[in-house]
Amino acid sequence: MxxxxxxxxxxxxxxxxxxxxxxxxxxxxxxxxPRLHSTQNSEAEEKWFIQKLDHFNGQDTREWKQRYFVNDTFAHPDGPVFLMIGGEGPANPAWMDHGTWLTYAEKLGALCFMLEHRFYGKSHPTVDLSTDGLRFLSSRQALADLAHFRTVMAKAQGLSSRKWVAFGGSYPGSLAAWFRLKYPHLVYASAATSAPVHAQVxxxxxxxxxxxxxxxxxxxxxxxxxxxxxxxxxxxxxxxxxxxxxxxxxxxxxxxxxxxxxxxxxxxxxxxxxxxxxxxxxxxxxxxxxxxxxxxxxxxxxxxxxxxxxxxxxxxxxxxxxxxxxxxxxxxxxxxxxxxxxxxxxxxxxxxxxxxxxxxxxxxxxxxxxxxxxxxxxxxxxxxxxxxxxxxxxxxxxxxxxxxxxxxQTNEYYGGYDIRSSRIVFPNGSIDPWHALGITSDISPELPAVFIEGTAHCANMYPARSQDPPQLALARDHIFLLLQQWLQE
CATH class of the missing domain: 1.20.120.980 (Serine carboxypeptidase S28, SKS domain)
Known part of the structure; x- marks a missing residue:
């Protein structure tokens, strides 16, 4: 063929x-x-959230259905809420059963959500992919999706007093950092893996x-x-x-x-x-x-x-x-x-x-x-x-x-490398070409970098295995300790 x-x-x-x-x-x-393939076997149930089409036009009342998944296996009444951010492809429910973030969730008693990015996978805000429709596809609209999802879900499930932590890798890693940057009242901390935060033609x-x-x-x-x-x-x-x-x-x-x-x-x-x-x-x-x-x-x-x-x-x-x-x-x-x-x-x-x-x-x-x-x-x-x-x-x-x-305008809006925020960790691998646009050294004690020699794109997000190099295992442990410390503050 x-x-x-x-x-x-x-x-x-x-x-x-x-x-x-x-x-x-x-x-x-x-x-x-990291990818999430929708045909992968998983017990995670496909759920749908009523989302706004245009968050920045109050006169536009159009809505659409955004796909999300939940894992409450480790949820503790006083535990945090983890929100995995989907990226430029279908959200894979396999991530509701596997991945380092679930190891953290088990230790910290977290309730886990994963939200698919608008215009990817099954989350179709418009009837087609014409340029006229794609004007509603942007990181700013995606962040507003996350904010609205967090607000509504917290109110509906009594999670408003819980500390929310955003996770993402690659472009979703950038979104995780920017979510904390732009909506600090909604997300308490973020793990922004392999995140290219600086836009560059x-x-x-x-x-x-x-x-x-x-x-x-x-x-x-x-x-x-x-x-x-x-x-x-x-x-x-x-x-x-x-x-x-x-x-x-x-x-x-x-x-x-x-x-x-x-x-x-x-x-x-x-x-x-x-x-x-x-x-x-x-x-x-x-x-x-x-x-x-x-x-x-x-x-x-x-x-x-x-x-x-x-x-x-x-x-x-x-x-x-x-x-x-x-x-x-x-x-x-x-x-x-x-x-x-x-x-x-x-x-x-x-x-x-x-x-x-x-x-x-x-x-x-x-x-x-x-x-x-x-x-x-x-x-x-x-x-x-x-x-x-x-x-x-x-x-x-x-x-x-x-x-x-x-x-x-993107760098003007988000700040590029010059991020002013707190409680965001930036893991990157030395083999990964995307680290060239990411944060590879500490900005401040509250904005630490974790630079992992010899690893590639989003390596710290994947499930651990016996052949992982020791520096990767240490990086995962370090990220956990940072999250644990922040959540206790």
Whole structure:
């Protein structure tokens, strides 16, 4: 079976499990958060909350149903209330049965809620994903959803006097921090894991961290990747090579390069193999039903170092084939026109409705986060900032100027790195490229950072396992002690 958009396929694989997902590293979106896959077996009952469509227009009385889940297994009458924040994908009820936050809940006697983010999963505020409807999709509306949910639920269930703690990873980690920042009277403390709190249009630092993370496994690995990428860039200049390239990378149809965006899309797709693996390297996603967790930095660098496969270009192709085999993709569709078609489909049944169209809209109207090849200190080539920014105009009629202004407003509203609040802990992993936009050193005693060497995106949120490095176990314990201390104040 051929897939019309590799980006859509990988989004489905990686982000349909969303809780710690901050858009991916390629195809115009980011990577973040732990995931919550709605098909995962769980005893958690699907519940619905009547939510306002527009929290900032008192004359707009329209409402919609937002999905949420509850776990009261550990709830103590005097215990806190934990609120897990959903992200750019379906909320996975598996997180109501697994995860470090439940370990904390058991020790502290917490009642646990998880609220799905508007416009993701089954939480559909509008009839479609048209740009007119997507104007109600923003972090500010999402925070207001959280505030309204907390207010109504506290009153309905007698929880107003209880201390509420917000949890989130990746983009939801940012929301957890901002929830405490903007609604301090409603949320007592927050754990903001792998949270990119600083919005930035051009984010070449992402690939710089990818380079360092690859080098941490094998110092030659990023050099070999660069040689392969550079070779491919040169080959793309010669149409007579397209047949061989199509065969080498098992493309669904003969490669057609008619514009710079066609080559950028192809090059980014291949780079995405490394970006994805680095971001989630050795994390414990198996409980969510995620496949491909056996593909690690070590595995990819092992392929790149295998001289028996041929030159670096041939090894690069071997990595692509390995990823396709792992995810049962029979051929690779690298047509930008197909991607454009999928991303502009506004139906809730469209191929990008699982989160792709929505998240890229948020990057175009709030965050940027574009992982470009504009830095010389990274191993890839061919997908500059201009390529990403143009997609905002193609998909949503958002100009480069509007994008820049929106990102500036986001930092003005939330403060970027300059957060002034209290009782927020910021865990980040050194392998995770998103730590470049996060808080990695203490802002103050009340705003501590937990920087975990050798771990990737949201690692501290996943269930513990015997092979976890000691520094990860210590980080989980430290976060618990901070929460325990704050809740006793």
């Amino acid at each position: 051929a897939f019309h958009s590799t980006w859509i396929v990988l989004w489905t694989i990686l982000f349909v499990f969303s809780l710690c997902t901050v858009g991916k590293g390629h195809k115009g979106f980011v990577k973040f958060a 051009n984010f070449p630092e992402y690939l710089e961290v990818v380079r360092r993370s690859l080098a941490s496994e094998n110092s030659n690995c990023p050099l070999l990747v660069k040689k392969a990428s550079d070779t491919l860039v040169e080959l793309l200049k010669d149409p007579t090579t397209y047949d061989n390239i199509s065969k080498d990378f098992n493309l669904c149809s003969k490669l057609q390069i008619q514009s710079e965006r066609d080559s950028a899309y192809f090059l980014e797709t291949l780079a995405g193999n490394f970006m994805d693996v680095v971001q989630y390297n050795q994390d414990n996603r198996a409980f969510e039903g995620v496949i491909g967790t056996n593909i690690t930095i070590e595995v990819l660098c092992g392929v790149m170092a295998d001289a028996s496969l041929g030159d670096p270009y041939a090894r690069y192709a071997a990595v692509a084939r390995l990823m396709m085999e792992t995810f049962s993709i029979k051929c690779l569709d690298v047509s930008f026109n197909n991607y454009l078609r999928d991303m502009t489909n506004t139906s809730w049944d469209g191929p990008a409705a699982g989160g792709g169209r929505q998240w890229v809209y948020q990057t175009c109207t709030e965050f940027g986060f574009y992982q470009s090849t504009d830095s010389p200190n990274q191993p890839f080539a061919g997908f500059p900032l201009e390529y990403h920014v143009k997609q905002c105009a193609d998909f949503y009629n958002v100009s480069a100027e509007q994008l820049a202004e929106a990102v500036a």
